[in-house]
Amino acid sequence: MGELLLGMDIGTYSSKGVLVRPDGTIVKSATVPHTMDIPHPGWAEQDADGVWWHDVLELCHELIDGDPVRGNDVAAVALSAIGPCLLPLDSVGRPLRKGILYGVDTRAMNEIDELAERLGEDAVMRHSGMAFTSQAIGPKILWLQHHEPEVWARTDKLHTASSYLVYRLTGEHVMDRHTASHYMPLIDIHALEWNDALGSRLAGQDLLPRLGWSDEQAGVVSAAAADATGLAPGTPVAVGAVDALSEAISAGVTKPGDLMIMYGSSTFFILIEETPHPDPRVWTTAGAFKDQYALAAGMSTTxxxxxxxxxxxxxxxxxxxxxxxxxxxxxxxxxxxxxxxxxxxxxxxxxxxxxxxxxxxxxxxxxxxxxxxxxxxxxxxxxxxxxxxLETFQAIGIPIKRVMAVGGGAQSAMWPQIVSDAGHVRQHLPRITIGASYGDAYLAGLCAGLVEPGSIGSWNPPQVSIHPNExxxxxxxxxxxxxxxxxxxxxxxxxxxxxxxxxxxxxxxx
Known part of the structure; x- marks a missing residue:
């Protein structure tokens, strides 16, 4: 194997890939546009093979084209994608329907009410660390059972977008703990393991992927995936992350008190903390790395x-x-x-x-x-x-020590300035603004042992500060x-x- 680190991110409207050296130097990058399906008001879907896997293949073909990069030049791969999503697979790993997307898909409102009433809102908060919202996957599983019983009857595994792509590359069923935090009420937020102690009986553990931290190895590129992508068989593949978490990592948001504001198709917030502070207004999740938590939040349309x-x-x-x-x-x-x-x-x-x-x-x-x-x-x-x-985070009592602004919308000087003025907040922009795929490359480096933990600050230090106009x-x-x-x-x-x-x-x- 060589030393290049391949990061790929599947976003809401486009996918990006980047090849990076272990010192953070970018060798090559590529972007593939796509669309989101809205088949009914309040629904949001994407085709797992026609969009997610298709984009991985396109990015690999653009980045590993033999001039000058070949498959065996890549030391490790990490992927991120929109999430949390719900994708049911059959017994041979084929998608049974299009993926049901994250919180912008609001189809399961009745199921949210049903689960909250059945399980008790206080019990759900104690067990899962957050209240049921459109971001939660449990109600969407129940929606699938109610409205597409023929699909549910054939379901053998439940995946999100990033874990499905890891499966296509490696044949392994594994999901990062941050994304899995939203599979409530099927996870214990304190142990960060699958646990249906509430007795929701939504899904047996045999339907759920094993859990891992974002920088751990999920598996290696299979022979079939190598033929499809151009990667070398046996290339390590990291567990990966949801796109917003990889974006936060790309900007050095890895220490308690660090806050990311991601100016993407939706605006996402990740505030790193050492211990969980559940609050029904936001989402308490695992972080990317062992013994780390995060308060996450998200606006739907920005x-x-x-x-x-x-x-x-x-x-x-x-x-x-x-x-x-x-x-x-x-x-x-x-x-x-x-x-x-x-x-x-x-x-x-x-x-x-x-x-x-x-x-x-x-x-x-x-x-x-x-x-x-x-x-x-x-x-x-x-x-x-x-x-x-931001005021909600402050009301919960978590100190915000540093704010990093990332994403395409942060590239316009005007928009972050309006946010700083309206929110009374100083923001920093990192030197490299590629985003989640760059964070994925860093995760690939950690997985392969080619970069030191905590070295993202030298990869991508803050370069610009936006001061509010009082x-x-x-x-x-x-x-x-x-x-x-x-x-x-x-x-x-x-x-x-x-x-x-x-x-x-x-x-x-x-």
């Missing part, structure tokens, strides 16, 4: 909201420069968007309100407002949602108060609208 805005209201702009022109236009609008206020709940909302029936709301429109005002209100609404999550504090403090008031004032109406639009039973909107 980067996907800016993409929606571009696709629907900026069709006249050149595709390759549309975002830049939108940001330039929003920059000409003063803070506060001249009276506009947006709730960015276009796919429901995850933390901290955990309301899958929430909807987007734009308040304050007049005939004088332009597209520039609207886009500015989108950026500010997301920033206020980020502040809501002159904007009073305006954004007032907007934040109005933001919270607007949600409470419109909640009942948008629930009713959503119930009608989605043809859901009225009891789901409580």
């Amino acid at each position: 980067g996907s909201l800016t993409r929606w805005f571009r696709d629907q209201f900026a069709r006249d702009l050149p595709q390759d420069s549309a975002y830049q022109e939108l940001f330039d236009g929003a920059r000409r609008v003063p803070p506060g968007a001249e009276g506009l206020l947006l709730l960015p709940y276009f796919s429901g909302e995850r933390t901290p309100i955990n309301d899958p029936l929430a909807k987007g709301v734009l308040a304050g429109l007049t005939l004088s407002h332009t597209r520039d005002h609207l886009y500015r209100s989108v950026l500010e609404g997301i920033a206020l949602g980020i502040r809501h999550n 002159d904007h504090y009073p305006l954004y403090d007032e907007r934040y108060r109005q933001y919270q008031t607007l949600y409470q004032a419109t909640r009942e109406v948008v629930h009713e609208l959503g119930t009608t639009a989605d043809d859901r039973h009225p009891s789901a909107a409580k």
